[in-house]
Amino acid sequence: MRKALLLTSVLLLSILLSACGDSGDSAGGDTGETPFEPITYAARFKASQFTEASICGGCHTDIYEQWQGSMHNNAMEDKLYQGLHALASKETNGAIDAFCTVCHTPIGTLSGEVPPLEGPDISDNSRDGVQCDFCHTVSGSTGIGNASFEFDPSDTKKGPFDDAISPFHKTQYSELHTKSEFCGMCHDVNHPINGVALEATYTEWKNSPYAEQGIQCQDCHMTPGPLVEKPNPGKAATMGPERPHIWTHNFVGGNATEMADENHQNMAEEQLKAAAALSIAAPSGAAPGGTMQFQVDINNKGAGHYLPTGLTEVRQMWLEVAVTDANGKQVYHSGGLDETGNVDPDTVIYQTIFEDEEGNATHLPWEAVKVLSDNRVPPMGTVSEPFTITLPADAALPLTITAKLNYQTAPQSMVDELLGDEAFDVPVIEMVIAEISAG
Ligand code: HEC
Ligand code: HEC
Ligand code: HEC
Ligand code: HEC
Ligand code: HEC
Numbered sequence: 001m002r003k004a005l006l007l008t009s010v011l012l013l014s015i016l017l018s019a020c021g022d023s024g025d026s027a028g029g030d031t032g033e034t035p036f037e038p039i040t041y042a043a044r045f046k047a048s049q050f051t052e053a054s055i056c057g058g059c060h061t062d063i064y065e066q067w068q069g070s071m072h073n074n075a076m077e078d079k080l081y082q083g084l085h086a087l088a089s090k091e092t093n094g095a096i097d098a099f100c101t102v103c104h105t106p107i108g109t110l111s112g113e114v115p116p117l118e119g120p121d122i123s124d125n126s127r128d129g130v131q132c133d134f135c136h137t138v139s140g141s142t143g144i145g146n147a148s149f150e151f152d153p154s155d156t157k158k159g160p161f162d163d164a165i166s167p168f169h170k171t172q173y174s175e176l177h178t179k180s181e182f183c184g185m186c187h188d189v190n191h192p193i194n195g196v197a198l199e200a201t202y203t204e205w206k207n208s209p210y211a212e213q214g215i216q217c218q219d220c221h222m223t224p225g226p227l228v229e230k231p232n233p234g235k236a237a238t239m240g241p242e243r244p245h246i247w248t249h250n251f252v253g254g255n256a257t258e259m260a261d262e263n264h265q266n267m268a269e270e271q272l273k274a275a276a277a278l279s280i281a282a283p284s285g286a287a288p289g290g291t292m293q294f295q296v297d298i299n300n301k302g303a304g305h306y307l308p309t310g311l312t313e314v315r316q317m318w319l320e321v322a323v324t325d326a327n328g329k330q331v332y333h334s335g336g337l338d339e340t341g342n343v344d345p346d347t348v349i350y351q352t353i354f355e356d357e358e359g360n361a362t363h364l365p366w367e368a369v370k371v372l373s374d375n376r377v378p379p380m381g382t383v384s385e386p387f388t389i390t391l392p393a394d395a396a397l398p399l400t401i402t403a404k405l406n407y408q409t410a411p412q413s414m415v416d417e418l419l420g421d422e423a424f425d426v427p428v429i430e431m432v433i434a435e436i437s438a439g
Contacts, residue, residue: 325397
């Protein structure tokens with residue numbers, strides 16, 4: 001049974017790849033072949049059965065403000081998402097569309113309003129991406145990953161309290177909402193045909209010391225500061241009681257681009273800066289004309305999963321290293337940006353790279369048949385990078401070695417290619433910097 005499934009997957013994928021080749025530059029639609037049975041979800045309800053977020057915001061003022069401008073709110077209208085979705089759609093002749101939309105706009109997909117992602121009939125509830133009433137009417141889950149949520153768009157809002165009384169809706173305690181398994185329904189993405197792990201944030205967490213210590217996603221991503229910061233006393237609703245701890249709804253990750261609002265951009269920067277520690281170790285051979293060696297250690301001290309995590313075939317984190325001599329002359333530099341805003345190609349980038357059917361490296365998730373490489377930093381773990389540098393004969397001692405750890409949501413070249421005229425500048429966030437002198 002398993003074997004047969006695998007075989008079909010291989011077959012389907014090779015058809016998928018030949019379809020990509022055929023479709024050329026056409027805008028998709030009905031030209032190329034459909035690579036596999038289109039993935040569909042039965043329309044189970046109307047989007048209007050959910051309450052709009054702005055109405056919840058009438059009483060849950062702070063929570064609404066926090067969620068607005070977050071990547072959950074922007075999950076459908078996010079330009080980078082739309083750009084990659086459009087390419088995936090074109091290359092699979094639309095067969096993968098609903099798979100992509102089911103997490104980025106669950107209401108849109110399960111009401112049949114999307115795909116496609118444009119049209120006059122798409123309601124605000126769908127456009128709001130992952131919104132209040134969707135999350136708070138999730139009634140259970142069938143497991144982890146690939147949108148394994150069960151839901152019941154009803155008047156009963158499920159949450160962490162067993163004693164909440166609201167004039168607007170019924171309330172119900174839900175243990176699921178207090179656990180990482182809730183987030184894991186969407187924050188593990190497996191290839192819909194061959195099952196390759198495309199995003200594995202939940203699984204990374206599950207295998208980490210954080211899971212062992214009972215520290216959930218919510219403890220870092222639904223608390224005020226960048227790391228675990230509890231308690232956060234306050235009110236969950238303007239007319240509600242004062243409580244010892246309220247969960248925030250900023251859902252801050254690493255997105256400091258214009259797709260998040262300014263407040264979220266600043267918080268993402270703060271979160272990235274709290275994620276890692278950097279040190280330069282064991283410099284040797286610091287002499288004019290000599291061969292200098294040293295090592296840079298990156299420690300993932302703050303993320304409850306690999307660093308980076310999520311869409312790691314697209315994200316890039318890398319070291320920028322410079323050596324200057326006593327006269328301030330730069331004698332070595334790597335990991336800088338060129339004039340087009342792209343990282344110099346020899347730089348080691350910490351990310352996942354997939355292999356496609358033909359054995360080539362690819363960063364397009366739907367082409368993946370296996371993980372080719374993954375050099376990211378494990379939770380509470382360290383990755384070391386060795387450097388060997390030939391120094392100029394006139395280098396003046398002592399030397400200063402500076403290392404920076406940088407993060408970018410996506411390579412500039414990818415954003416330019418996917419979005420054309422709509423492309424935006426992808427900020428480079430300096431996560432942490434280390435400096436020592438040698439010689
Ligand atoms: C008229 C005001 C009002 C509106 C509108 C409102 N709520 Fe509430 N809600 C409350 C109050 C009051 C509480 C109780 C707060 C407490 O006990 O701390 C509450 C509690 C909750 C809880 C906690 C339930 C639990 O048992 O843990 C959730 C979840 C919730 N609301 C979600 C929503 C969602 C989603 C919407 C929009 C569909 C919404 N609320 C609209 C007033 C409102
Ligand atoms: C991605 C899913 C998700 C979205 C979107 C979301 N919530 Fe929540 N919310 C949660 C989870 C999970 C908890 C409980 C966290 C815990 O107990 O660990 C929670 C807690 C709450 C609570 C209980 C009080 C608190 O904050 O501790 C209220 C009220 C609430 N949410 C209202 C809202 C409203 C209003 C919106 C939209 C503006 C919203 N939520 C959007 C997942 C979500
Ligand atoms: C219904 C699916 C769904 C659920 C459930 C869900 N998320 Fe998300 N989450 C998404 C999607 C989709 C995105 C990506 C949006 C984008 O960048 O376009 C996202 C993005 C994020 C980000 C990244 C923001 C950034 O700056 O890059 C964080 C952090 C996050 N979610 C945390 C959580 C946590 C914590 C939970 C559980 C309490 C949770 N999510 C539950 C779908 C979900
Ligand atoms: C100990 C705190 C901690 C825990 C626990 C934790 N995270 Fe994170 N998370 C971070 C930090 C710090 C970052 C920023 C660095 C990075 O991007 O990895 C982050 C980043 C993210 C991002 C954005 C990644 C990117 O680069 O696009 C997502 C999505 C996310 N976390 C989801 C989750 C989910 C889902 C869980 C639970 C399964 C979880 N996190 C558990 C601290 C935590
Ligand atoms: C099982 C749920 C799920 C499915 C299915 C899914 N995604 Fe996502 N997607 C997510 C989550 C969760 C994140 C946030 C991870 C992170 O921040 O790194 C995300 C992030 C993204 C981002 C990054 C957005 C940004 O602003 O940085 C893009 C682009 C994206 N997804 C495209 C796609 C495409 C294209 C498909 C279909 C081939 C797809 N996704 C299918 C859950 C899903």
